[in-house]
Amino acid sequence: MNTDIQKVKSFIAKYHNQKKALISILQDIQAEFNYLPQEALKFTSDYLSIPLIDIVSVATFYRSFSLKPRGKHLVTVCLGTACHVRGGPKILEEFERHLNVQAGETTKDNQFTLETVACLGCCAIGPVVVIDGNYYAQTTRRKVSLILKDYTKKEKDNEGHKEN
């Protein structure tokens, strides 16, 4: 845990210990740990003398922050109007079935976090699914397992490399 605090300290120092940089600091913490650990938030609160509740308010207000550990891959299914009429909810259902989690949850092996989004702004290629920044256009139920296979396969490959 000690190293974590050191890292958080360095993030805060990067913004010259300014209170107004709270969101940037939280973004850095999120990038480092993949979520916002309670200890990190408590430390930030003490260090910048911002009430903890204010930091938690900010952290829970924005969707990009998460107080729960997230999986290695972030699966985002668009449920905006255009994607909705083109079958977004069905795609989501398929993902839920394959990953065995509900939207907003993380799989038990910490590999995937499934989330929904209101609109990604690329309605022409809907229904859209984004995994780790890669866009999958015109997704169908059939494609879901193929897309997921890519990531589970990569995972296995990586593990194989490590063993070698």
Added chain:
Amino acid sequence: MINLKINNLDVKAEEGWTILETAKFYGLEIPTLCHNDGLSNYGACRLCLVEIGENENTKLVSSCTYPVEEGLEVHTDTKRVIEARRMMIELMLSIAPNSKVIQDLASKFGVTKVRFKVRNEECILCGLCVRMCKEQMDGKAIGFQNRGFKRKISTPFDIRSEECRLCGACMYICPACQLKCQGPQADTTICNACLTMDPTCLDFYDELQCWMYDAGRCGTCIREKSEKSDSNKQAKNAKY
């Protein structure tokens, strides 16, 4: 001094006063819920809405957060204002129907139906407790979390906060979670016992003898007076 008009009445206000403060100073009643004299203004409940502007160019603003301006024309009880207030009460009632404060408001303003899905929560997000904790108790233990439909008031990480001293000020000031409506259990969400009970407060005495235990502030006696003049003449005499 700033000169303005409230309900066609020429009034003067100090700089920095809000419309609500000015109206109170002149004895004009504006209903409030999330306003408290000891706390900062928040403008959450929208009960204190008033109409400002002249002729066609009017708009609704919350009087507790609107500072007075020179030459401002304010109307506190136009049809538009009252309709908006009723709507706000109806919405709050659908969230927290158990609250006596809100049920009383409903009876007072003649809200007799709730057209929304009842959620039976105990929080209307007025923020009184948050401000109480922060401003008066210097606790900063509770605050708003999440947003939109999921918005709630809680401690950090939903566990007991280290800052919380269990002073209970948040519960003391809460209009929704503490005081339950004492009226008979109504079939519907809305109690309105203050409007329909027969007989109700025949005599108005004091806090202890009033059956609603709030010394006639629920409005029961006032309503009954006008509608059933015969049996309630006593109440009328007692009240005024």
